[in-house]
Amino acid sequence: MTLVHGGVNHRVAWLLASSRVYAEDAALSHRDKFVQALNARGVPADQARVSRWETGNLWVPDRVVTAYEQVLGLVPGHLAATVHGLRRSLDPLSPGTETTAADPDLLHQELDQLFEHALGRGHSSDWLALTHYLAVHPTVYLRPETWTDLSDRLVSELSRATGGAFTRRYEALRTLIRHDAAQRHVLRSIGRFVTDPEAQSVVLPLTLLQEVTHPRAAELVMRLLSTSSGALQEGAAWVAASKLARGHFDDETERRLEGFAVLMIAAMPRAHRDVDIFDVAARLPEDRRARVTAAIRETRAFAKFDTLVRQGEVVASGLARDAAVQVAHVAQKLTPPPYHIEPDGMLQRLVREAMFHGHQERRHQAAVLLTTSRYRAGVAAGLAAQVQSGDPEVARPACGVLRYLATEVQRPQLLSWAGDPAREEIQDYALMALGRLPQGLQPAEQQTMLDLIEDAEQEPVQLAAVGALGMCGSPHLRRLADGGDSPAAQAAAWWLRMGPGMHESLRPSAPNLKRARATRLNAASE
Numbered sequence: 195m196t197l198v199h200g201g202v203n204h205r206v207a208w209l210l211a212s213s214r215v216y217a218e219d220a221a222l223s224h225r226d227k228f229v230q231a232l233n234a235r236g237v238p239a240d241q242a243r244v245s246r247w248e249t250g251n252l253w254v255p256d257r258v259v260t261a262y263e264q265v266l267g268l269v270p271g272h273l274a275a276t277v278h279g280l281r282r283s284l285d286p287l288s289p290g291t292e293t294t295a296a297d298p299d300l301l302h303q304e305l306d307q308l309f310e311h312a313l314g315r316g317h318s319s320d321w322l323a324l325t326h327y328l329a330v331h332p333t334v335y336l337r338p339e340t341w342t343d344l345s346d347r348l349v350s351e352l353s354r355a356t357g358g359a360f361t362r363r364y365e366a367l368r369t370l371i372r373h374d375a376a377q378r379h380v381l382r383s384i385g386r387f388v389t390d391p392e393a394q395s396v397v398l399p400l401t402l403l404q405e406v407t408h409p410r411a412a413e414l415v416m417r418l419l420s421t422s423s424g425a426l427q428e429g430a431a432w433v434a435a436s437k438l439a440r441g442h443f444d445d446e447t448e449r450r451l452e453g454f455a456v457l458m459i460a461a462m463p464r465a466h467r468d469v470d471i472f473d474v475a476a477r478l479p480e481d482r483r484a485r486v487t488a489a490i491r492e493t494r495a496f497a498k499f500d501t502l503v504r505q506g507e508v509v510a511s512g513l514a515r516d517a518a519v520q521v522a523h524v525a526q527k528l529t530p531p532p533y534h535i536e537p538d539g540m541l542q543r544l545v546r547e548a549m550f551h552g553h554q555e556r557r558h559q560a561a562v563l564l565t566t567s568r569y570r571a572g573v574a575a576g577l578a579a580q581v582q583s584g585d586p587e588v589a590r591p592a593c594g595v596l597r598y599l600a601t602e603v604q605r606p607q608l609l610s611w612a613g614d615p616a617r618e619e620i621q622d623y624a625l626m627a628l629g630r631l632p633q634g635l636q637p638a639e640q641q642t643m644l645d646l647i648e649d650a651e652q653e654p655v656q657l658a659a660v661g662a663l664g665m666c667g668s669p670h671l672r673r674l675a676d677g678g679d680s681p682a683a684q685a686a687a688w689w690l691r692m693g694p695g696m697h698e699s700l701r702p703s704a705p706n707l708k709r710a711r712a713t714r715l716n717a718a719s720e
Contacts (some may be wrong), residue, residue, distance in 0.1 A: 199284070199439065201284060203379060204249075205284070205540070206250070206254055206259075206280060207250035208544075209273060209277070209567060210248050210254065212271065212541075213262060213268075214228055214248070214266065214661045215531055215535070216529060219266075220532045220691075221358070221565055225529055226241060228244065229241055231242055232258075237257065237258060256274065256277075270319040270702060271319040271322040271697065274701065275362040276367075276566040278365045278368075278561060279364070280559055280563065283555050286558070304469055305331075310322045311642055312344075312682045317698065318355065318361075318363045318366070319702075321348060322369075324344075325367075325369040325373075326369060328368075329371070336377065336628075341375065341376050341379035343368075344370070344376075345383035349367065349384055350387070350692060351363060351696055352398065354692055355697075356491065356599075356630040356632070356696065357565060358700065359574070359696050359697060361566070362497040363567070368405055371406060384403070388400055389427070389613070389706060390688070392684040392688040392691075394601075394657065394664075394685050394689070395661075396426060397428050397610075399461075400429030400430065401432050402424070402676045403433045403439070404433050404437055405612070407442055412437065412442065415434050416450060417428075418430035420607035423644065426433065431474050433556045435474045435553060438474065439477045439553065439555075446577040449482070450484075451474060452475075452486060455475040456486055456489045457505070458477065458487070459471055459472070459490045459495050459499065470554050472499050472551055473502075477553070483503070485500070487500070500664065501554075502552040506551065506553075507546075508546050508550050508552055509550055514546050517550075517592070517599075518543070518545040518549065519542055520580065521576030521592075522538060523576070524573075525541060525569045525572030525573040526541065535536065535548045538569075544564055545560075545564065545573060548564060548595045548598075549588075549594075549595055561599070562598065563600045569607070570599050571599075571601050572650070573599055574596060574600050577599065578592075578596065578604050581593045587618055588618075588621045589619060593620040593627070600630065602631060605628070608625075608628040608631075609624075609628065611624040612625045612642070612646065615651075622657075624654065625646075625661065626661065629658075629662030629663075634667075635662060635663070635666045640666070640670055641665060644659075644670060644674075646659040657681060657682065660682050660689065663686070663689070665689075665694060666694060671686045674686035
């Protein structure tokens with residue numbers, strides 16, 4: 195659990211294998227039938243090759259991931275976006291997208307169609323296709339205003355998208371921010387977005403900075419760490435830890451981070467609880483980490499930091515193991531396979547990483563992978579049981595992962611936790627999870643949010659309640675926004691400007707790319 199990078203191939207293999215085994219068409223769970231379906235789509239495969247793909251013993255090309263989506267009837271990019279995210283985060287030195295040449299007339303025709311889909315229908319798979327096309331054709335010229343418009347729209351949509359709609363937009367933005375011509379425009383869009391005084395969902399857009407090696411990105415991270423905004427500090431700490439793990443910082447920046455880590459840890463528990471300064475300190479070079487350890491040895495925070503450094507997790511290993519096994523057991527019980535399957539070791543590992551890993555980016559990637567998997571509903575039920583248990587060391591991490599995975603089944607529990615002052619440690623997370631449910635909030639539930647905004651003592655709880663109203667486009671937002679200069683009023687005004695949440699089905703509504711073009715683009719990226 196101390197690893198920050200690595201393990202990509204086995205996670206990709208697990209995602210493909212579990213997606214096939216638990217396919218809605220039970221016949222596809224049998225490898226021979228699945229091979230026939232792949233061959234019918236022009237993908238050379240046999241049972242031995244599928245076995246190697248699904249055990250991590252053979253690299254899985256993009257065109258194969260796309261074929262899995264097509265055979266299993268999934269929306270374009272459902273698996274591919276998660277696979278791209280894993281490779282970019284857990285194997286950041288892996289080669290990027292290869293470029294290709296195309297006939298100019300055909301290129302412009304295809305590009306026009308991609309822009310029409312992305313700017314018209316605006317489905318996340320269209321954004322993924324457009325940005326990938328621009329990546330494999332890097333010499334395509336776009337006017338600066340066009341790059342800016344693309345970046346602004348994607349960042350805005352990202353802040354209120356959920357599930358696959360979020361993952362595909364996030365990976366589209368990661369593709370853009372790695373594009374030489376687009377990078378400065380994406381950075382400016384992120385800067386405008388997160389420095390808006392009323393902005394709410396700033397953490398995940400900020401994490402895109404981990405992709406940028408330019409020294410200006412490092413300086414921006416340091417400035418944001420020094421702000422008084424807990425959300426900006428949270429995002430900056432996430433980026434700082436990831437950039438330290440990737441070796442992006444020079445010696446002077448590492449020195450400044452060392453000093454900042456000591457100050458933040460000494461300020462606990464007054465510091466914002468979601469600013470993962472332990473992650474930053476743990477990624478420092480060994481000599482600097484040793485000095486941080488010596489400086490905080492007499493503080494109450496030392497034991498927790500020592501556990502993270504030695505075990506790679508934020509709680510004792512026995513507690514992490516037991517909780518993960520229990521969640522995975524519930525998930526497998528509620529996701530019956532078409533034939534006998536042993537306890538899923540990778541499922542247990544991913545649950546454990548999503549809840550307790552000491553590196554925030556790895557926690558995030560594990561949660562995204564679970565959200566994409568066929569185990570999603572079962573894992574959500576297992577996590578809810580852990581939250582209900584009341585153990586504070588387990589409840590908040592479990593509820594944190596529920597923000598990604600919660601389904602309608604958890605609605606009554608989320609409402610109960612959100613309105614219970616005795617569960618203060620999870621109220622904000624429960625409200626965030628509630629706001630991300632696609633069915634929105636009923637009138638009585640919206641009134642509960644209004645009561646929380648008025649009565650809750652903790653500002654994060656108030657803002658999370660406003661966020662839940664914002665995600666469902668509540669008519670109460672207008673009255674809240676007219677209520678003065680309070681943080682809740684500013685948040686309501688922001689949600690009115692941004693619009694409601696964006697949710698997308700797991701199943702495709704219409705094809706967004708011709709098969710020939712998709713095949714050529716995927717082949718170009720291998």
